[in-house]
Amino acid sequence: MARIITIANQKGGVGKTTTCVNLAASLVFNGKQVLLVDLDPQGNATVGSGIDKDEVEKSAYEVLMDYTAPNEAIIYGKSGGFSVLPANGDLTAAEVQLLEKKEREQRLKRALNTCSRSYDYVLIDCPPSLNILTVNALVAADGVLIPIQCEYFALEGLTALLNTIKGVQANANKSLVIEGLLRTMYDARNNLATQVGEQLSNHFEAELYKTVIPRNVRLAEAPSHGLPVQVYDRASRGALAYMALATEMERRKRTKDTRQKTESA
Numbered sequence: 001m002a003r004i005i006t007i008a009n010q011k012g013g014v015g016k017t018t019t020c021v022n023l024a025a026s027l028v029f030n031g032k033q034v035l036l037v038d039l040d041p042q043g044n045a046t047v048g049s050g051i052d053k054d055e056v057e058k059s060a061y062e063v064l065m066d067y068t069a070p071n072e073a074i075i076y077g078k079s080g081g082f083s084v085l086p087a088n089g090d091l092t093a094a095e096v097q098l099l100e101k102k103e104r105e106q107r108l109k110r111a112l113n114t115c116s117r118s119y120d121y122v123l124i125d126c127p128p129s130l131n132i133l134t135v136n137a138l139v140a141a142d143g144v145l146i147p148i149q150c151e152y153f154a155l156e157g158l159t160a161l162l163n164t165i166k167g168v169q170a171n172a173n174k175s176l177v178i179e180g181l182l183r184t185m186y187d188a189r190n191n192l193a194t195q196v197g198e199q200l201s202n203h204f205e206a207e208l209y210k211t212v213i214p215r216n217v218r219l220a221e222a223p224s225h226g227l228p229v230q231v232y233d234r235a236s237r238g239a240l241a242y243m244a245l246a247t248e249m250e251r252r253k254r255t256k257d258t259r260q261k262t263e264s265a
């Protein structure tokens, strides 16, 4: 069974898309089969994976509206070795059109049920908003990964996000867990970043990833070449950090699986 991870934070520019694309590429490096689902009408993850978003014939929009099966829309990764359910501006219409549909929050979950078996991981990139698209991503997921930029307002939106997650856990998806909080664009020389980082570890010790993603220019450059950083500059600090994240994620999963086995034995 695929492990489905939604990457969400309603703040824009915190590193959701960067994390989605580069974590996908890192998991591929570790020998995993990965599907990246782009649920942001901006289509940044699509472009960052080497796909021309204006050329795609079928996208996440058609899948959510039930006009097409996911496998008809999924494109095998051009640059990172992972598959992509692409998105573009069409998806904006889904936000409105879905509101009239039955079970509008379950659309992505149902679609992924038909195709996720082929993958070890499905990573979902969310728009910068707590809208119906993000809710679909939370309903479909096993876990949610929250990238956080360690700056003054970083924690402000977190409560709203955690409340949305609680709402989904109470209703549509009882098994949703917080996969982890990830510090992104981290600069250890910056006092504020260290303070916010410490606050996070005090409040969310168990959930906070030990891996920290540094501010690294290679991470910012790679998408303009349509490449994950693993392919663009494999030796960069950014690439190494995302490899470390993939390893930490898999290690945590193994620990959890072992614990569950021991408890049920």
Ligand code: ADP
Pocket: 011, 012, 013, 014, 015, 016, 017, 018, 019, 044, 128, 184, 185, 186, 213, 214, 215, 216, 217, 219, 220, 221, 223, 238
């Ligand atoms: P989001 O998807 O949350 O809006 P992005 O992943 O698109 O955020 O990141 C916002 C901007 O910051 C992009 O231009 C991206 O290239 C850049 N960026 C993201 N992470 C890093 C990093 N660790 N170091 C340097 N630049 C980064």
Ligand code: MG
Pocket: 016, 017, 018, 040, 044, 126
């Ligand atoms: Mg984004």
